[in-house]
Amino acid sequence: VASFLKSIFGRGESGEEGEHQQEPGAQAPAGGDPQPWFYQPNRNQQDRFPRFKSGAAGTRTGRHEDEEFARARAKLREAFTPSQPVTNKRLFAGRLQVLVQLIEAIEDRLAHVVVFGERGIGKTSLLHILADLARESDYLTLRATCGAGAKFDVMFRNLLQEVPLVYHRSVSPTDEGSEIGANIANLLPDYAFDARELSDLLQGVTSCRVLIILDEYDRIESEAFRVNMAELIKNLSDCAAPVQIVIAGVSSNLHELIGYIPSIRRNVVGLPLPKLSHEEVEEIINLGERASSLQFAPEVVPLIERIAEGSPYLVRLACYHSSLIALESGRMNVLPTDFRDGLNHMVRESAARLSHEALQRSQRLNWVRDEACLDAVAHLAAMPSGWFSILDISEQVGPAECDNLEAFIRKELIPAGLMLEEEGPRGSRYRFVDEGLQSYLWISLARNRMAGGAG
Ligand SMILES: Nc1ncnc2c1ncn2[C@@H]1O[C@H](COP(=O)(O)OP(=O)(O)O)[C@@H](O)[C@H]1O
């Protein structure tokens, strides 16, 4: 069993490889690992090269089983691709409580809403479903994804092109201006307007309710944008305009995202998006099973749940990798060994996203001795901004362990060139030098734990 596990996880009994045991990513692509599954020799020996598994246009002609395989693979991709938000209710699991709160805030309290939570927790997916539900109830729903360089006037000018001019008080239905295609963006000044001018215009919206959904709000760098936004929310509330705003962003709290005017706080409902419950994890797996026709063995579900720790992104990532491996072995049922092999792929994939230096430096860590500290740091760095403070450390590990962990960061991680320290508003704060280190550490440690626990 030990050698079996070792071959799967690339990790022997502790101590076997000396103090500085090979760290988990060390046997990544170029190392001595067995060839990854996608390089396995083809059934047909003459065909030396890996191939695209499904024809881009679905036109590839081949053996019947190839086509079936390609179909299964395409379905699998749809069911579990972790890099895409869910835009389809059929694949959207759980979150009903949050949706109820969102709708209640919008409909009954006429509030503006800020949805916040860590990366991968499901904000974008939730907003897609919210937009669908709002459209079904005849809200004029406008959506935008913010970029780092987003400009307030440009963004709203674009959004408001979707609001027909007939919904503005200044235009009567018989006006010439109300012809098809005319929209209220035409009523905006042609210079870079600000929140006051925009809310003056939106006050005139009539005979409809407008919901403006802004995703990835944390990416906005412009201070002016944020100030304008806070002012817009305040003005819209003050004049009871039929326009409401939903903002989503990576943050651990409401005020980090939108905190400029204290008085807007009562006009804004903050909704943290929590980790998935056990039932929600199961539901993602069940919905994916239905969509892909694959079956997860009951023992696999708790394994997935354990590494995901409530993140829908990690649930789908683990499901995706383990089911691909099952499929490659010609099976439609996913077994614990598929999960373990899948986890190895996840480690390699996250290693491949690191810079060369970051990978090398992380391989010099003592993964076995410092497992608990590394694990705590991986969790801390999952904070939305990547930064965490002494207070966060104390909250995460308790005051007794706090000094210990801080010493570990200062004596090990910072000198190793893996973390940075900065004077923040609340004392020192820390983050990884490479954003990818957090998920690399997280996934590698999970794999090690499973290797240990499985024996
Ligand atoms: N309610 C859900 N049901 C099923 N999958 C979900 C759900 N929420 C998120 N996911 C999956 O988790 C991953 C991250 O979701 P996403 O909405 O992009 O998160 P965020 O915007 O918070 O970074 C995606 O693969 C998405 O498909």
Ligand SMILES: [Mg+2]
């Ligand atoms: Mg998102």
